[in-house]
Amino acid sequence: MPEAVQIRRFVPDDAGAVIALWQACGLTRPWNDPQRDIARKLAQQAEGFLVAVQDARIVGSVMAGYDGHRGWVNYLAADPALRHQGLGRQLMAAAEAYVASLGAPKMNLQLREDNTGAALFYERLGYRRDAVLSYGKRLVLDGAAPPPAPLAQTLVLASRNQKKLAELQALLAPRGYALRLVSEFSDEDVEETGESFIENALLKARHAARVSGLPALADDSGLEVAALGGAPGVRSARYAAERASDAANNEKLLHALAGLPEAQRSARFVSVLVLLRHAQDPVPLIAQGFWPGRILEAAQGANGFGYDPLFYVPELARSAAELPAELKNRVSHRARAMHSLLRQLPA
Numbered sequence: 001m002p003e004a005v006q007i008r009r010f011v012p013d014d015a016g017a018v019i020a021l022w023q024a025c026g027l028t029r030p031w032n033d034p035q036r037d038i039a040r041k042l043a044q045q046a047e048g049f050l051v052a053v054q055d056a057r058i059v060g061s062v063m064a065g066y067d068g069h070r071g072w073v074n075y076l077a078a079d080p081a082l083r084h085q086g087l088g089r090q091l092m093a094a095a096e097a098y099v100a101s102l103g104a105p106k107m108n109l110q111l112r113e114d115n116t117g118a119a120l121f122y123e124r125l126g127y128r129r130d131a132v133l134s135y136g137k138r139l140v141l142d143g144a145a146p147p148p149a150p151l152a153q154t155l156v157l158a159s160r161n162q163k164k165l166a167e168l169q170a171l172l173a174p175r176g177y178a179l180r181l182v183s184e185f186s187d188e189d190v191e192e193t194g195e196s197f198i199e200n201a202l203l204k205a206r207h208a209a210r211v212s213g214l215p216a217l218a219d220d221s222g223l224e225v226a227a228l229g230g231a232p233g234v235r236s237a238r239y240a241a242e243r244a245s246d247a248a249n250n251e252k253l254l255h256a257l258a259g260l261p262e263a264q265r266s267a268r269f270v271s272v273l274v275l276l277r278h279a280q281d282p283v284p285l286i287a288q289g290f291w292p293g294r295i296l297e298a299a300q301g302a303n304g305f306g307y308d309p310l311f312y313v314p315e316l317a318r319s320a321a322e323l324p325a326e327l328k329n330r331v332s333h334r335a336r337a338m339h340s341l342l343r344q345l346p347a
């Protein structure tokens with residue numbers, strides 16, 4: 001049986017094994033020389049650099065420090081072969097105890113935006129996403145230059161739905177995009193006459209680009225319920241009636257599925273995003289995202305909008321309306337479509 005994991009201070013002889021561990025965990029970057037990062041830490045609060053050891057092998061690391069305002073944690077690494085055994089949690093507890101002993105009132109950390117696995121890990125430890133943008137300026141370059149961050153660019157959002165605006169804004173702000181609503185430029189309503197999400201998204205985006213003169217983003221989305229042959233689908237917003245309220249749509253859906261057992265209540269949210277550089281853009285960027293789940297027998301939760309209170313997400317064991325906004329925005333159909341759209345944008 002392997003011996004229990006011990007957490008102790010880093011010593012210089014650990015460097016080779018620690019760097020190999022960081023590389024195995026994908027934590028190193030060409031512009032950050034790990035040797036120099038270790039040397040920097042040994043010169044500043046060296047006792048906040050901890051390693052986890054099992055059977056004389058380095059299986060984990062964490063670097064913690066206090067800048068006089070906040071505690072910070074970096075280089076949390078756990079041997080990939082020991083995942084799900086509480087090692088990351090143990091290292092974070094040690095890092096928190098260290099910065100708390102120095103008097104830090106709060107611990108901060110930074111994650112790459114697409115690192116959903118790590119985000120869920122920190123949320124389970126009680127961390128919450130702060131409503132801040134993280135800025136940085138490199139003072140010393142160890143190696144190759146990092147890719148340049150995009151400068152702020154304004155897009156018009158072809159939507160009248162404020163909840164969509166909030167979700168899309170949160171997804172785009174970290175990438176340097178600001179959104180303005182099409183209602184700033186025109187009161188005209190676009191009829192969503194398309195047979196597909198793509199056609200409707202294109203209609204909305206073209207109109208917004210035309211009236212604003214700006215590049216335009218549109219989302220056409222909806223809920224597809226298997227037992228209803230994919231309905232309400234592209235008609236999700238007007239399922240109960242033209243301009244129906246969310247409550248009326250939800251009631252109609254519950255009625256349509258009344259008496260159906262759980263196994264026959266599967267559904268998915270769909271989001272199709274279209275980005276046009278200008279109204280005549282012949283090559284729109286298009287991305288779609290899906291979010292599988294099932295329809296509950298009664299509404300649960302008060303967050304989100306539309307069908308969220310009836311949409312149960314099995315992996316999170318909650319309805320979409322019970323998820324904090326930032327969590328919905330990491331796993332939803334819209335988030336998935338946005339990640340795919342962002343991958344198509346030039347860096």
Ligand SMILES: O=P(O)(O)OP(=O)(O)OP(=O)(O)OC[C@H]1O[C@@H](n2cnc3c(O)ncnc32)[C@H](O)[C@@H]1O
Pocket residue numbers: 158159160161164192219220221222223236237249269304305306307308320332334
């Ligand atoms: O067309 P715009 O002005 O963007 O706003 P809308 O609300 O009419 O949006 P859609 O035409 O795309 O219709 C989508 C409908 O699908 C539902 N829907 C889409 N995304 C959803 C989400 O994240 N949560 C819950 N319901 C959603 C909701 O009822 C929306 O009204």
Ligand SMILES: [Mg+2]
Pocket residue numbers: 192237
């Ligand atoms: Mg609409």
